[in-house]
Amino acid sequence: MDKAEIGLIGLGTMGSNLALNIAEKGHSIAVFNRTVSRVDEFRAGAGQLAERIVPCRDLDELAQAIRPPRPVIIMVAAGTPVDEQIAALRRKLQPNDIVIDAGNANFHDTVRRFKELEGSGLTFIGMGVSGGEEGARHGPSIMVGGTEESWKRVEPVLAAIAARFRGEPCAAWLGPDGAGHFVKTIHNGIEYADMQMIAEIYGILRDGLGMEAKEIAPVFAHWNEGRLNSYLIEITAKVLAADDPKTGRPMVDMILDRAGQKGTGKWSAIEAQQLGVPATTIEAAVAARVLSSFKGERLEAEKMYHDLPTERIGGGREALLADLEFALLAGKIAAYAQGFAIMAGASREFGWNLPMPTIAKIWRAGCIIRSAMLDTMAEALASGGAEENLLMAPAFVALMKESHSSLRRIVARAALAGLPVPALASALGYFDAYRQGRGTSNLIQAQRDFFGAHGFERIDDKGAFHGQWE
Numbered sequence: 001m002d003k004a005e006i007g008l009i010g011l012g013t014m015g016s017n018l019a020l021n022i023a024e025k026g027h028s029i030a031v032f033n034r035t036v037s038r039v040d041e042f043r044a045g046a047g048q049l050a051e052r053i054v055p056c057r058d059l060d061e062l063a064q065a066i067r068p069p070r071p072v073i074i075m076v077a078a079g080t081p082v083d084e085q086i087a088a089l090r091r092k093l094q095p096n097d098i099v100i101d102a103g104n105a106n107f108h109d110t111v112r113r114f115k116e117l118e119g120s121g122l123t124f125i126g127m128g129v130s131g132g133e134e135g136a137r138h139g140p141s142i143m144v145g146g147t148e149e150s151w152k153r154v155e156p157v158l159a160a161i162a163a164r165f166r167g168e169p170c171a172a173w174l175g176p177d178g179a180g181h182f183v184k185t186i187h188n189g190i191e192y193a194d195m196q197m198i199a200e201i202y203g204i205l206r207d208g209l210g211m212e213a214k215e216i217a218p219v220f221a222h223w224n225e226g227r228l229n230s231y232l233i234e235i236t237a238k239v240l241a242a243d244d245p246k247t248g249r250p251m252v253d254m255i256l257d258r259a260g261q262k263g264t265g266k267w268s269a270i271e272a273q274q275l276g277v278p279a280t281t282i283e284a285a286v287a288a289r290v291l292s293s294f295k296g297e298r299l300e301a302e303k304m305y306h307d308l309p310t311e312r313i314g315g316g317r318e319a320l321l322a323d324l325e326f327a328l329l330a331g332k333i334a335a336y337a338q339g340f341a342i343m344a345g346a347s348r349e350f351g352w353n354l355p356m357p358t359i360a361k362i363w364r365a366g367c368i369i370r371s372a373m374l375d376t377m378a379e380a381l382a383s384g385g386a387e388e389n390l391l392m393a394p395a396f397v398a399l400m401k402e403s404h405s406s407l408r409r410i411v412a413r414a415a416l417a418g419l420p421v422p423a424l425a426s427a428l429g430y431f432d433a434y435r436q437g438r439g440t441s442n443l444i445q446a447q448r449d450f451f452g453a454h455g456f457e458r459i460d461d462k463g464a465f466h467g468q469w470e
């Protein structure tokens, strides 16, 4: 076989599927995995694609197997393993070769790795990949950070393996060094918010309306036909319809209510705070996952507060279902507005010049948060008016005007019934605070001046002032 066009290290869930995708698109690929037995196992399971896969037992073999200049994708667990692989590759590769970290790196690590590789002759790319197992296999959304020149070198392969939306590949160069991994992080932050709000709506249907999983599934399936059309709503319907083979009961009812996380949601909230960008819905979603992990404590608290209400929500079911659909729509818009605002903040702070319409475009297919609404967002971001906040784009102003009252009613009714809706409630709070021309921080400024002589601005004069408080 001729030398491979590209290499890949890490044949876990993502790496193995990405490698098959690359091979399927006609590119020969050399692969290596820490647990070496996995390499042969992988090739043996690759069927007809095996002829384009070069199994390598160490990094020397990998370097030998790829045609220079060598692009090598690292798809291993994020953190130290990536540093170890880069250090090992530095010894095996040659100037002009390209190292691509395709895992979920913290963008600060990516920026550091760029600095560390400066002067080494190697080119580095930090690449966010979304779409899970299925996306990696058949077309993920790909967010690239690095030099434009390095992007041009890998663009043909990445565009070929990426998902497509109306024929356009969902892969793009988004900016220098950490830009790609930053955008992937915020993608995941939005994903956390989206999933949490869906879970809250499910909670209202289950506990507020007393519906069984099997009854809730078609509700989500129906919503997926409308404005909420998205991958997450689609899989929610499927998840709720699935049975547990062991008990025959709905699978979702047999799953412990304790959610895991690997860090990208938390990083989104941390970066939002660092950049001074409010992202309350994303933060609420991260906090909700953390609270979900306090299972024992929650069971104790339930006993302690057993006499407080957790009630059914009465009234017409049809009207309530319509409100739930629109509440989710409004909440989702607020969460995306926050996500795009964080990216705008980072773009200013780091001088990245992130292409917002392109980001929305490459999220329209392949990634976990793909939805019909992202197409509208791409248009809104391209046509101007949403530079500061998506909530100011005419299309979203119209959608919020149409849907905010449903969000209000749902948050209010859930609160009265004692049903937790932290992400939806924070989305509403964010929206109401954002659209309030005269807020209440005049009082906070007065308090700060009272106890700390921090000073304040006046509405009728320029300069810094102090009050005579006592």
Ligand SMILES: NC(=O)c1ccc[n+]([C@@H]2O[C@H](COP(=O)([O-])OP(=O)(O)OC[C@H]3O[C@@H](n4cnc5c(N)ncnc54)[C@H](OP(=O)(O)O)[C@@H]3O)[C@@H](O)[C@H]2O)c1
Binding pocket: 009, 010, 011, 012, 013, 014, 015, 033, 034, 035, 038, 075, 076, 077, 078, 080, 081, 084, 102, 103, 104, 105, 129, 130, 131, 132, 133, 262
């Ligand atoms: N799963 C997803 O949906 C998804 C989506 C987007 C991005 N990601 C990101 O993609 C990356 C890979 O995720 P995954 O889901 O494919 O993980 P995975 O299935 O757990 O596979 C991890 C891979 O990393 C290798 N590895 C772990 N520690 C290593 C070390 N110290 N040195 C060398 N290799 C090491 C493993 O090799 P062994 O076989 O030897 O253990 C394996 O090939 C992560 O950064 C993840 O956050 C995952």
